[in-house]
Amino acid sequence: MDTLHYRSENNPQSKAKIHEVMHELDLLDIWRQQHPFDNRYSWRGPNHKQSRLDYFMITSDIEAFVVSSDIGISFSSQIRGKGTWKFNNSLLRETEFIDKVKGDIKTVIEEYESDPSMDIETEDKQFNISYQLLWDMIKMKVRGSAISFSSFQKKEGNKKEKELLYKISLLDEKLLENNLPSVYQEREGIELELKILREKNVKGIITRAKARWQVEGEKGSNYFCNLEKKHYTEKIIPKLILEDETEITDPSTIRNEQKQFYKKLYTSCKPLLLKTHRDTFLQHDNPFITKPNEEEVGSCGDL
Structure with missing residues (x-):
């Protein structure tokens, strides 16, 4: 009763173990006790599968x-967070960031090294923690550096953009x-600098949009849903007028009339090959059929 549209019993061994524990600890399923004949589910999956x-x-x-x-699903009105952090690989083009990451890795290795006094290669060093935990600590350090560096870059970019816009406004007043040609040339140079800065921001927006699409996928909007609904209604025949001027609107009747119409249209009224045609074609004196000689007949054997 606790599953729907399952082809077979789901996890029978697990259920048996749960029932065994319930029996040993004198436990009971209070919802089933109070609702012995109800079918309620808290999970829904593909192929209309449901389960409690x-x-x-x-x-x-x-x-x-x-x-x-009772079994129910409630939705809270909590504000959604920023979600999973994703590394911005465009930072790898920044020499300053690469140097900072190298320093972070060196700092983590020195912090968890067993004997810092030994001057040996990194791959031969021994650490106070496992290699997996060391790798996690390095990633955590790099993540913090990436977030702070990106935030600093964004602030500096916004500040730079405001400064360029302010300079352009001053040059417009001078113009x-x-x-003067010199003022005009200076303004063009600042505009070019502003264009390069904005193109960099646009590339970042495109990259984030691609990453968001990769994780979340496409989401149907009301516009496309209504458009698909409209196209669906255009694909069907809502009404059909027969030869006797009778109108039918029932979909099954319309499909049947369509079937009969095309069946009648493509059914031959006369057979394509009559018996006389076959006899004429297969007669012995038909000039269009080459007669085999005795050698060819003998090579065929007894047929």
Whole structure:
């Protein structure tokens, strides 16, 4: 009763173990006790599969104190966080960031090295922690450096953009007063610098959008859903007028009439090959059929 659309019993050994523990500890499924004939599910999967995964066990001595129990799904109004952090590989083009990461790796290795006084190669060093934990500590350090470096870059970029826009506004005022070629050339240079800065920001937006699409995938919007619904209605025949001017709207009747129409259309009224045609073609004196000689007949054997 706790599963739906399953071809076979799901995890029978696990169920048997749970029932064994319930029997040993005198536990009971309070929801099933209060709803012996109800079908409620807390998980839904592909192919319309459903299952009650959540069980609330209590001891039998407190069963009388349970007033009610129910299975439901509630959604909280919590604000969604930033999600999983993703490394921005464009930072690998920054020499300053690469030097910082190298320093971070060296710092972590020195921090967890068993004997810092020994001057040996890194691959031969011994550490106070496991290699897996050491690798995790290095990643944590690099992650912190990447976040701080990216944040610093973003602040500096915004600051630089504001400065360039301010310079352009000042040069525009000068051009209104006196249209000097030198001022115009200076303005073009600043505009080019601003364009390069904004193109870099656009590349970052494109990269983040690709990463978001890779993780989250496409999400259907109301526009495309309504468009698909409209196209679906255009693919069907809502009404059909027969030869006797009768109108039919039932889909199954319309499909049947379509089938009969095309069956009649492509069915031959006369057989394509009559018996007289076959006899004429196969007669012995047909000039269009080459007669085999005795040698060819003999090579065929007894047929």
